[in-house]
Amino acid sequence: MYDLSDILNQTGNIKKEILIDSINSIDSIDLIGVNISISVYDVKDSNNNMSYGLNSKQSDKNVNKEGTNDHFIKNLNKNNIFTTKPNLKKKKEGREEELYENYNNLYNITKEIPMFNSSVVNVHKPSCNIPKSIENMFIHMSLKQKIQYFVDQNQRVYDIVRDQVYKGIPDQIRGFAWQILVDSYAYMVTDKQCVDNLCNGYNIINIGTISNHKNSNVNDINDIDEGSYNDKNERVKWYNHYLSINNKYERAIRKDINRTYPNHILFKNKYEKGQQILFNILKAYSNYNKDLGYCQGMAFIVATFILYMNETDAFFMLIALLDRFKLNDLFSYDMPLLNEYLFILDKLIFYFLPEVHKHLEKENVHSSMYASQWFLTLFSYNINIFYVTRIWDFLFIHNTNTFLFKIAIAFFKLQKEVLLKESFEEILNRLKVISKNVDLDVLIKTALELKIKKGLITKLSSQYKMQK
Amino acid sequence: MAQAHRTPQPRAVPSQPRAFKLVLLGSGSVGKSSLALRYVKNDFKNILPTVGCAFFTKVVDVGTASLKLEIWDTAGQEKYHSVCHLYFRGANAALLVYDITSKDSFLKAQQWLKDLEKELHPEEVLVMLVGNKTDLSEEREVTFQEGKEFAESQKLLFMETSAKLNYQVSEVFSAVAQELLQRDDREDQAPQEDAAVALNEGPARQAKCCAH
Secondary structure (H helix, E strand, O other): OOOHHHHHHHOOOOOHHHHHHHHHHOOOOEEEOOEEEOOOOOOEEOOOOEEOOOOOOOOOOEOOEOOEOOEHHHHHOOOOOOOOOOOHHHHOOOHHHHHHHHHHOHHHHHHHOOOOOOOOOOOOOOOOOOOOOOHHHHHOOOHHHHHHHHHHHHHHHHHHHOOOOOOOOOHHHHHHHHHHHHOHHHOOOOOHHHHHHHOOOHHHHHHHHHHOOOHHHOOOHHHHHHHHHHHHHHHHHHHHHHHHOOOOOHHHHHHHHOOOOOOOOOOOOOOOHHHHHHHHHHHHHHHHOOOOOOOOOHHHHHHHHHOOOOHHHHHHHHHHHHHHOOOHHHHOOOOHHHHHHHHHHHHHHHHHOHHHHHHHHHOOOOHHHHHHHHHHOOOOOOOOHHHHHHHHHHHHHHOOOHHHHHHHHHHHHHHHHHHHHOOHHHHHHHHHOHHHHOOHHHHHHHHHHOOOOHHHHHHHHHHHHHHO | OOOOOOOOOOOOOOOOOEEEEEEEEOOOOOOHHHHHHHHHHOOOOOOOOOOOEEEEEEEEEEOOEEEEEEEEEEOOOHHHHHHHHHHHOOOOEEEEEEEOOOHHHHHHHHHHHHHHHHHOOOOOOEEEEEEEOHHHHHHOOOOHHHHHHHHHHOOOEEEEOEOOOOEOHHHHHHHHHHHHHHHHHHHHHOOOOOHHHHHHOOHHHOOOOOOO
């Protein structure tokens, strides 16, 4: 359904080191249509002998199709892009040098990345007779089987990544993985009302959008193949639709475009691609969600998406993110959710780090002074980009805003001793750029160890509403 | 409810300079952060839009006395209005910044003034109107006269600046600092009664910085 080539092209900003690092750490990954399944070998960190990796068995979902026993993954491999060198193991040595040399031509590299297990990905070019889409598999499944399939697949992805990826999702597939985790692919449904109706449950969306799609012609293979392209075209079409409407937010958006990540090569120059894409997505979103429109802070989130995915995907990702994580009120008029979050954060500091809370109070430092930008940009403001992506990995994997609070509390925990000695001004400066003061791995680890349950957040949230 | 109420203690320990809180208000991308950056670090560069708020301090010498300015830089987008209210509580001074190349931003500054007056007593806070970006004078939409007249009608201080060219930036802050000190001294001498408030009204707010 989604071209793997697109996905890899989207990661056009991969840093050399990360690329190499990820290549070394990934042995096999297969991407299964709408649902990603990541199977990564154990990654041994030679220094501390710790296993960061994931170990999951390859999915052998055999589909009985016209007497053959094909892995359905074959069907997915319609563009046949990872078919260059099946004998990957042999080529691994000396690859690093090669990669450095070829770095300028990223597309070529990604074509050669030994990330797809040759045993899984079919190396033959699919002939025109081979069905091109995952949907063919479903023809032979009952509704119950389809539902089960998606439940299994979703569960598997979560099982794999949930608590284990300390090192973060590998950069090449990060954009794709985020979209899967947030389930932004489900947003093919175009009418907002329609999306709202569908969004009552996580699994329903998967099933709803896929199995309902083109179900009238479900027996005709050709039609379905077209259908899978249409899904993609539909998204583009609707994106373009929202993009074509002019509205009052344009000026406000334009003001911020050249001020978002001004040092990043993609956004550096006026009228260049990055800035234009950023503008387009924000404009399209302000049309999609007229009540919310545009709010400063969103630009940083979208800019980070753009680093990992194409324009249309980033647009749907933004929709999915605000919807799934119920962040709408973070950006709507008067920002009610921001105040709520600030309240919750304050309480959490009080519960977990009473000394820090006392000190902050004494120094008159309130959460609104430093944490507004944390929440409004989901930590993407004024922070090292590597921190954001790692934080988001877990935000999306855990699928709850709780992780944002965990990061905040983890930061305070790690900086406790220093903070307690500091005064108003020093504290605020320290909190301004959190990536400066704590190590990323330590921050993530500390955050994951914190026992902040979702229930606690819910409780504090209702406490806030009561008080209001 | 979240509160960013912080009232600096103007007369704390004698050895330490008195602290005053100053907020920068105005619509988006008029140059609030740039003014602060120019003044505090004498730098000008492409800066991120302010999300929430930013905070700077600077110690200013006014004659023999010195005072510490706590500069609160706020987000300009209208949506942030409610959030900004949190920041300007307890402020001793406010800079209402507009962009001289944007009539709209000038009108917004007037709106800000109304908001500010709702929140704070006019006597409590010293307000200065600042027209920024004089380096773009060929695109000017708000004349110096317009700015000055509005400031005078509302008894505000007024100046035009260019953060880019470092034109009159430190003058703005020194003028505010000076005025703050004078007010403070007057308050010192005045009896701490309600009557003192009325006493401070009026002439002190004259636009004396319009030396142009």
